[in-house]
Amino acid sequence: MRRNKGKALLVVLAVLAMATTAFGQDDQKLKRFDGVTITIATLAAGPEGVISGPVYKRAEEWSRLTGGQVEVAEIPFSEVHTKVMADLYTGIGIYDGFLAQAWFYGDYMAGDYVVPIDDYMNDPGFPQFNNNAVLPAVANLLHWGDQQYAPPFDGDEFILWYRKDVLADPAFAEPFRAAYGYELPNPPQTIDQLIDVAAFFQGKDWSGDGSPDYGIAMSLKSGQGLAQYWYQAIAAPYAILPGPVVDRYHNVFWFDPDTLEPLINKPGHVRGLEKLVELATKGQPEAGLAWDLGQSWSVFLDGKSVFALNTADIASGAQSSKAVKGQLGGIPIPGATEVYNRETGSWETFDDPNVVGNLLGANWNGTISKFSDHPEAVYSFFAYLATQENLTQAAYAGGDGIDPTSEFQFLPPLGNANVEGYVKAGWNPEDARTYSDALYANLAQVDTYLPYLRTRGTASFQNALDAAITNVLAERAEPQEALDGVAEAWQRTIDSLGADSFKQEYRTSIGYGEAPKGP
Amino acid sequence: MSTSAHPAVASQHDRARAERSIFRPGNRTRAVLVVLALLATIFFAFPFLWAIVTSIKPPSESYNSAVVPWLQFEPTLQNWQDELTTRGRSISLALRNSVVAATISALVAVTLGTLAGYSLSRGVFREERSNFLFNWFLSQRLLLPVVVVIPYLLMMRALGLVDNLFGLILAYSSFNLPLAVLIMTDFFRDFPKELEEAALIDGATVLGAFWKVALPLVAPGLIATFILLVAFAWNEFLFALVLTYRSAITLPVLIVGAESTQGIQFWYIAVRSLIAMVPPVLLVLFVQRYLVRGLTMGAVKG
Numbered sequence: 125m126r127r128n129k130g131k132a133l134l135v136v137l138a139v140l141a142m143a144t145t146a147f148g149q150d151d152q153k154l155k156r157f158d159g160v161t162i163t164i165a166t167l168a169a170g171p172e173g174v175i176s177g178p179v180y181k182r183a184e185e186w187s188r189l190t191g192g193q194v195e196v197a198e199i200p201f202s203e204v205h206t207k208v209m210a211d212l213y214t215g216i217g218i219y220d221g222f223l224a225q226a227w228f229y230g231d232y233m234a235g236d237y238v239v240p241i242d243d244y245m246n247d248p249g250f251p252q253f254n255n256n257a258v259l260p261a262v263a264n265l266l267h268w269g270d271q272q273y274a275p276p277f278d279g280d281e282f283i284l285w286y287r288k289d290v291l292a293d294p295a296f297a298e299p300f301r302a303a304y305g306y307e308l309p310n311p312p313q314t315i316d317q318l319i320d321v322a323a324f325f326q327g328k329d330w331s332g333d334g335s336p337d338y339g340i341a342m343s344l345k346s347g348q349g350l351a352q353y354w355y356q357a358i359a360a361p362y363a364i365l366p367g368p369v370v371d372r373y374h375n376v377f378w379f380d381p382d383t384l385e386p387l388i389n390k391p392g393h394v395r396g397l398e399k400l401v402e403l404a405t406k407g408q409p410e411a412g413l414a415w416d417l418g419q420s421w422s423v424f425l426d427g428k429s430v431f432a433l434n435t436a437d438i439a440s441g442a443q444s445s446k447a448v449k450g451q452l453g454g455i456p457i458p459g460a461t462e463v464y465n466r467e468t469g470s471w472e473t474f475d476d477p478n479v480v481g482n483l484l485g486a487n488w489n490g491t492i493s494k495f496s497d498h499p500e501a502v503y504s505f506f507a508y509l510a511t512q513e514n515l516t517q518a519a520y521a522g523g524d525g526i527d528p529t530s531e532f533q534f535l536p537p538l539g540n541a542n543v544e545g546y547v548k549a550g551w552n553p554e555d556a557r558t559y560s561d562a563l564y565a566n567l568a569q570v571d572t573y574l575p576y577l578r579t580r581g582t583a584s585f586q587n588a589l590d591a592a593i594t595n596v597l598a599e600r601a602e603p604q605e606a607l608d609g610v611a612e613a614w615q616r617t618i619d620s621l622g623a624d625s626f627k628q629e630y631r632t633s634i635g636y637g638e639a640p641k642g643p
Numbered sequence: 644m645s646t647s648a649h650p651a652v653a654s655q656h657d658r659a660r661a662e663r664s665i666f667r668p669g670n671r672t673r674a675v676l677v678v679l680a681l682l683a684t685i686f687f688a689f690p691f692l693w694a695i696v697t698s699i700k701p702p703s704e705s706y707n708s709a710v711v712p713w714l715q716f717e718p719t720l721q722n723w724q725d726e727l728t729t730r731g732r733s734i735s736l737a738l739r740n741s742v743v744a745a746t747i748s749a750l751v752a753v754t755l756g757t758l759a760g761y762s763l764s765r766g767v768f769r770e771e772r773s774n775f776l777f778n779w780f781l782s783q784r785l786l787l788p789v790v791v792v793i794p795y796l797l798m799m800r801a802l803g804l805v806d807n808l809f810g811l812i813l814a815y816s817s818f819n820l821p822l823a824v825l826i827m828t829d830f831f832r833d834f835p836k837e838l839e840e841a842a843l844i845d846g847a848t849v850l851g852a853f854w855k856v857a858l859p860l861v862a863p864g865l866i867a868t869f870i871l872l873v874a875f876a877w878n879e880f881l882f883a884l885v886l887t888y889r890s891a892i893t894l895p896v897l898i899v900g901a902e903s904t905q906g907i908q909f910w911y912i913a914v915r916s917l918i919a920m921v922p923p924v925l926l927v928l929f930v931q932r933y934l935v936r937g938l939t940m941g942a943v944k945g
Contacts, residue, residue: 165888168900172729175904197806197888201902210885214793216800218888280904343906418906419706426703437904486904525904 156249157192157501164505165208166223167488168198174437174525175278175488178509178518179223186508192501205583212237217495221502223277226265226487227586230578233268234629238491240271244503253510257530261567264641265483265576269632273491275510279529280485282357283562284318285424285432285439286311288453290330291321300324314458314477315358315399318431322407325430331447333427339407340431341423345416346594352586353484355593356574357433358403359396360480361460363387365472366572368639373467375572375640378585381631384623386614388589389607391471392464397603401596407431413597424448433457435485439559440522443550452555454562456481456570481570488525520545528563535560572640578633579626581617588613691920697913698722705909722910734918736890737897740808741877742922744893748815749872756823757865761853763824764831765839777828783821792885799886808891811883815876822875823868830864831857866930877923894919
């Protein structure tokens with residue numbers, strides 16, 4: 125009996141010892157970065173601002189878990205690219221990681237300045253995130269070729285937001301029908317319908333506040349580099365021919381992947397610019413051409429415009445708006461029933477509008493500098509930001525500027541987030557549903573995507589395009605003439621970058637030869 | 644009988660009224676000058692007015708042209724509250740960094756510049772070498788800062804001075820030193836050497852003559868130069884942006900940082916700008932008489 129009791133005690137002690145050792149091992153695995161400090165460059169918005177707010181918050185938690193320290197280096201929005209590239213070009217390596225805009229991933233990834241994370245993802249010693257749940261459109265953005273360079277964090281996109289109550293108001297149905305000869309679409313399904321509806325409401329006092337209101341709010345202000353994003357959103361349906369594979373004529377927007385000929389001045393692209401001008405001149409007041417991003421937000425959130433063609437973040441902004449909260453509608457950017465086919469040199473007609481998904485907006489995801497002395501610590505931190513729990517909370521919070529990237533962040537039946545989480549964060553439940561459905565539809569329920577321009581020199585290409593668009597909007601140039609100039613400027617940029625290497629990186633960035641996965 | 648009815652007084656009155664009449668040629672000129680001065684005041688004061696009004700406007704009203712609180716918009720202190728609570732630490736850090744970097748770099752530049760200016764103006768070097776040095780300093784002022792900002796970054800990195808206030812002070816001092824040399828050389832040239840030569844004859848050393856005779860004469864100019872260099876360093880953005888990222892950021896960088904993914908937050912820019920205006924305004928109020936004397940020194944020769 126005593127021997128049995130002794131044996132039992134030994135077994136219990138052994139089990140306890142093993143459990144303690146295992147726990148201790150987990151602790152040792154987690155606490156791998158004692159004494160390590162990493163510097164992460166991100167947006168200058170402060171400890172409670174958009175993008176940087178979650179970084180500060182999670183930095184504290186990560187520090188408690190791992191012993192490492194995170195120094196957050198805040199950079200003004202318009203200077204992020206300059207500072208990051210100065211660091212990378214010179215090899216100084218001040219920053220260990222960048223939570224920066226995906227616009228410049230071409231420079232980072234094609235320039236071989238950032239570290240792939242595939243090996244780290246397979247290591248169970250790091251915080252685990254659900255990479256399989258990342259929507260293909262976002263996953264594509266995080267990859268270069270076969271390698272992944274960033275865990276998911278933010279999936280911003282351009283959506284057509286609108287006032288459900290205004291479009292559903294029966295008082296406008298008959299006047300619209302009389303003016304345009306068809307039923308008021310609720311919501312518009314094509315760019316042409318959007319132009320008609322925006323023009324219909326432009327200048328009318330539809331809000332009843334005693335002053336004229338507007339049709340649509342866009343940010344087309346000259347010199348801010350943003351007008352070209354609105355152009356891309358409007359032009360893509362006319363210019364991107366869907367198809368099963370990304371090839372020379374299908375699912376491409378920027379350059380001919382075989383000849384590198386800039387496509388920006390082809391008929392589909394020109395039609396897109398003409399439609400943007402029409403939408404801007406008929407759907408906005410003249411002063412709208414000078415609206416910057418904040419102003420375009422303000423116009424919609426103050427209840428002065430029916431539509432806002434804007435980033436996903438505006439939905440969370442709407443939760444503080446008396447005029448819009450509870451009345452928010454949202455759909456992917458309307459499509460076009462005619463798409464230019466460069467192969468045949470003619471326009472193809474579609475019965476169902478050609479709707480093109482996008483990831484316009486900044487898309488802030490974390491990449492690791494190849495000059496960092498602590499790439500594992502940086503990966504650990506970015507992976508921590510991307511855990512299922514943290515990403516879910518980020519989507520609920522809304523005002524932190526972080527938009528969904530993965531299925532679990534969307535509401536059922538698309539994912540397994542829950543409305544209560546949104547409501548607890550201050551959302552109207554119907555607006556939360558609108559937000560979830562619109563973003564998911566744009567990312568996962570379209571046939572083709574507007575590919576991100578992810579090559580070296582992206583900033584140069586964008587600047588030339590933006591300047592041309594503002595010239596057209598200011599009536600200093602015709603669309604064809606302006607885009608011809610852009611094509612010439614782009615050709616010069618390609619020549620300076622080296623056509624052969626540029627072709628390779630462009631084909632890699634768009635997934636040439638593969639099924640269209642996303643931007 | 645009232646005095647105003649007295650013929651003598653009445654004619655004095657009429658003469659006085661005629662003196663003040665706007666139709667009098669001299670008064671017309673004065674009226675025009677007053678109007679121009681008012682317009683100039685409005686032009687230069689408008690940014691301050693805009694900043695004050697925008698800082699107390701609700702963000703949604705930042706884009707309209709309302710300027711009169713309570714009559715045209717409902718003022719709020721929410722923007723100030725937001726900034727001072729959530730960004731208070733960053734603001735006070737940037738304010739401290741700007742004050743320290745601007746004043747110390749200006750002190751360093753003015754000290755070295757005064758010594759160099761004295762040497763150049765007093766013929767320590769042969770004339771052609773003196774002129775060469777003067778022109779070389781002048782050429783530094785023509786150099787675009789953006790040309791050298793990356794080399795500075797590389798140097799500071801090598802010295803371990805990136806995001807370091809001392810590094811920023813070094814950069815500002817080096818960039819402002821040529822201006823200090825040029826200005827102080829000119830100030831010293833305006834005073835005859837004979838005063839120092841007299842002191843030397845009386846047994847003073849060269850340094851003594853500089854310290855006790857030359858320097859007091861150019862004191863107003865020295866203060867004016869110091870203030871000018873503080874102003875340059877205070878407003879400097881490019882070097883602060885590239886050489887700092889956290890501990891040593893200055894107010895210009897912080898102000899530009901009020902741009903987020905939702906656009907430029909003009910209400911926060913207004914708050915930060917007003918805070919940034921306070922130290923230079925206080926400095927100028929404190930030393931304004933020296934500023935005027937210093938800037939006009941040498942204007943009248945003989």
